[in-house]
Amino acid sequence: MKRTYIDSGVLIEAVRGTNAVALKARRIITDTNREFASSIFVKLEVIPKATYYKNAAEVAFYERFFNSVVHWAHPDDRLMQAAYQHACDFNMAAIDALHVAAAISVGAEELITTEKLNKPIHRATGITVVSIQPA
Numbered sequence: 001m002k003r004t005y006i007d008s009g010v011l012i013e014a015v016r017g018t019n020a021v022a023l024k025a026r027r028i029i030t031d032t033n034r035e036f037a038s039s040i041f042v043k044l045e046v047i048p049k050a051t052y053y054k055n056a057a058e059v060a061f062y063e064r065f066f067n068s069v070v071h072w073a074h075p076d077d078r079l080m081q082a083a084y085q086h087a088c089d090f091n092m093a094a095i096d097a098l099h100v101a102a103a104i105s106v107g108a109e110e111l112i113t114t115e116k117l118n119k120p121i122h123r124a125t126g127i128t129v130v131s132i133q134p135a
Contacts, residue, residue, distance in 0.1 A: 001033060001034060002035065002109050002110065003036075004028070004109065005038065005111045006029065006037075006038065007099055007113035007115070008042045008045035008046050009115065010025045010029070011025070011046050012046060013132070021114065021133060028112055036068055036070060037069065037107075037108045038065075038066060039102040040073075041075070041098045041102060047059060047063075073102035086101055090121075091120045092124070093121075099111060099121075100121065111128070112131075112132060113132070115133070116131060116133050
């Protein structure tokens with residue numbers, strides 16, 4: 001089993017999208033050869049907005065995904081320090097640095113994102129970052 005951390009953009013594409021990126025996101029999320037990892041950071045990026053706008057189907061989709069997560073990152077001081085270091089070292093946005101640190105903290109082999117290849121998250125070390133965006 002491949003331990004995979006899914007970025008929020010992948011979940012949003014999977015539930016809302018209708019293009020090739022969305023199809024790729026859905027294939028990844030339903031891949032039975034993967035064991036998923038996540039964090040409260042991903043939940044904070046996807047569930048509150050869907051909840052606020054009363055999109056029950058979208059919330060249910062996210063909840064099904066989160067119920068399938070096997071490895072949860074815990075936002076402790078060590079994780080926060082690691083995220084801070086990633087942000088400083090690679091000019092990463094705060095939330096991307098938190099995702100990288102969370103993924104590494106749970107031993108994920110890869111972090112799958114919708115960020116384009118020219119974004120700082122792809123400079124991260126310690127984990128393979130894979131974009132589902134076309135090159």
